[in-house]
Amino acid sequence: MINTEGDIVYTEAKENDLGQSLSSGQLSNSNLAEAYNKGLDDVTLVDYKYYTPSGEPAIFVSAPIMDNEEVIGVVALQISDEAINDIMGETTGMGESGETYLVGPDMLMRSDSRFSNENDILNREVNTAAVNSALAGQEGTEIVKDYRGINVLSSYDKLDIEGLNWAILAEIDEDEAFAEVAAMTRNTYIQIAIIALLVIIIAYFFSKKITNPILKAVAMAKEIANGNLSVEKIKIKSKDEIGDLADALNDMLDSLKNIIQKVMNIAENLSASSEELSASGEEVATAAQQVGESIQQVASGAEEQSAQVEETTSKINELIDQINDVEKMSTEMDEQADNVMDNINDGNQSLNNSIEQIENVKGNANDVAATINNLGDLSNEIGEIVELINDIAA
Numbered sequence: 001m002i003n004t005e006g007d008i009v010y011t012e013a014k015e016n017d018l019g020q021s022l023s024s025g026q027l028s029n030s031n032l033a034e035a036y037n038k039g040l041d042d043v044t045l046v047d048y049k050y051y052t053p054s055g056e057p058a059i060f061v062s063a064p065i066m067d068n069e070e071v072i073g074v075v076a077l078q079i080s081d082e083a084i085n086d087i088m089g090e091t092t093g094m095g096e097s098g099e100t101y102l103v104g105p106d107m108l109m110r111s112d113s114r115f116s117n118e119n120d121i122l123n124r125e126v127n128t129a130a131v132n133s134a135l136a137g138q139e140g141t142e143i144v145k146d147y148r149g150i151n152v153l154s155s156y157d158k159l160d161i162e163g164l165n166w167a168i169l170a171e172i173d174e175d176e177a178f179a180e181v182a183a184m185t186r187n188t189y190i191q192i193a194i195i196a197l198l199v200i201i202i203a204y205f206f207s208k209k210i211t212n213p214i215l216k217a218v219a220m221a222k223e224i225a226n227g228n229l230s231v232e233k234i235k236i237k238s239k240d241e242i243g244d245l246a247d248a249l250n251d252m253l254d255s256l257k258n259i260i261q262k263v264m265n266i267a268e269n270l271s272a273s274s275e276e277l278s279a280s281g282e283e284v285a286t287a288a289q290q291v292g293e294s295i296q297q298v299a300s301g302a303e304e305q306s307a308q309v310e311e312t313t314s315k316i317n318e319l320i321d322q323i324n325d326v327e328k329m330s331t332e333m334d335e336q337a338d339n340v341m342d343n344i345n346d347g348n349q350s351l352n353n354s355i356e357q358i359e360n361v362k363g364n365a366n367d368v369a370a371t372i373n374n375l376g377d378l379s380n381e382i383g384e385i386v387e388l389i390n391d392i393a394a
Contacts, residue, residue, distance in 0.1 A: 001065070002036050002074045013078075017053035026052070032076060035062035039074040045163040048110055048122055054078070057122040081121060085112050097152075097173035103131045105165045115148065130154040134167030143174055153177040213242045220249055229257050 001010040006023035020026075022033040031049035038044035039062025051058035058078050065073040088100050088111040102110035107127045109120045116124070126147040133140060139157035146152045152171040159166040175182075213236050223231040233253060236246035 002039075002076060004040075004071065004073055006033070006036060009073075013054075015053040031058065032060050032078075035060035035076050036074050039063055039076060040071055045161065047104060047164055047166075050122060051078075056081075056119065059084075081112070081119070084110070088112075089114060094170075095172055095176050097176045098171065100168065100170045101126075102159065103135075103167045103169065105135060107131060110166055113147075128154075130156040130169055130171075131167050134158050134169065135165065146171055150174075210242065213238070213246060217242075217245055217249055220253075224249075224253060224256065229253065229260065 001008070002022060003009050005021070007021050008017055008019060011018045017027060017032070022028060022030070022036045027033055030051060031046045032051065035044055035046045038046070041064065043061070043063040045061045046059065048057045048059045050056070060076050060078055062074050062076040064071045065075055084102070088102060090100070091098060091114065094100075099114035100111075101113060103126045104110050107125050108122045109124045109126055110122075112118075112120045113124060124147065128146060129144045130142070130146075134156040135158065137158050141153065141155040143151055144154050146154065151174040153174055154169055154171040156167060156169045159168045213234070216234050216236075220231055220234055231253070233250045234246040236243050
């Protein structure tokens with residue numbers, strides 16, 4: 001207990017701080033003096049600091065002593081390290097390497113390490129990434145190197161206690177933290193390997209069941225492609241697509257054999273027909289030669305006929321000229337007959353002239369008769385020509 005003047009008037013531990021002043025002297029800079037000064041106004045918790053009378057780091061909580069709303073002193077309580085270490089040293093569920101500890105703003109521990117038999121409070125520095133993040137007000141979980149230099153899975157946060165700026169950390173070695181995961185992963189890999197092996201074995205036999213018929217089908221197809229139609233048919237009794245493929249190949253082989261047989265038959269028929277055509281060709285060639293000779297004969301006869309036709313045409317033209325002369329002479333006779341009729345009607349013309357004219361008419365009549373006789377001869381010649389033309393046409 002401390003009076004208002006700052007003197008320690010009572011101590012339970014009976015240490016050498018009893019009766020000393022916190023306002024002056026060697027304890028004036030202690031954290032107990034800080035607790036006293038702050039405790040005059042309110043309940044206060046001050047951070048660890050080495051306390052000489054105790055010979056070790058100490059943490060104090062203080063509060064004012066009131067009497068009718070008047071402060072008559074301060075009571076201060078030194079918190080035992082054991083209480084804090086009991087709380088922070090709980091390792092249930094932390095495994096072999098898990099621990100929780102506290103770190104102050106000076107990067108010094110505020111609780112003992114699990115891995116140390118010494119007092120670590122204010123003696124062991126912990127300046128890790130997790131501590132810095134926690135003191136900066138961050139929280140999280142990550143893999144970092146701890147104060148021992150070992151990779152650990154660290155969960156950190158800032159401790160929310162008024163008057164203290166502490167970081168609280170819970171860490172476990174990475175190997176142990178992920179041991180179960182590693183074991184599960186290892187077991188998973190083993191299981192995957194076993195399953196993969198089984199799948200490979202099953203796939204091998206299953207593929208053999210599929211590929212063997214396919215390989216047989218491919219071999220058969222190659223033989224057919226090379227022209228070997230005597231290859232044996234595939235004997236596959238499965239009712240799946242492989243069986244359908246085998247049946248299709250067998251049907252194709254039969255079809256090709258039938259087609260080849262038909263082609264051979266057609267070839268034989270063509271060969272026979274070719275021989276017949278060859279013989280017919282020789283006959284046609286002979287006939288063509290005969291026709292050529294006949295054409296030459298016809299050509300020779302045609303030349304003779306052409307000459308005869310030209311001669312006939314000339315005679316016909318002469319006949320036409322004579323007919324024209326007869327027509328002209330007939331016209332003259334009509335004119336002369338008209339003159340004779342005129343002379344008779346006149347009755348006064350002299351008889352000599354009449355006789356003379358009659359003689360002339362008689363002479364002309366003789367000429368006409370001769371001309372008519374010539375026409376008869378020409379007509380006979382025309383008949384002969386026509387008969388000759390009919391013979392040629394026949």
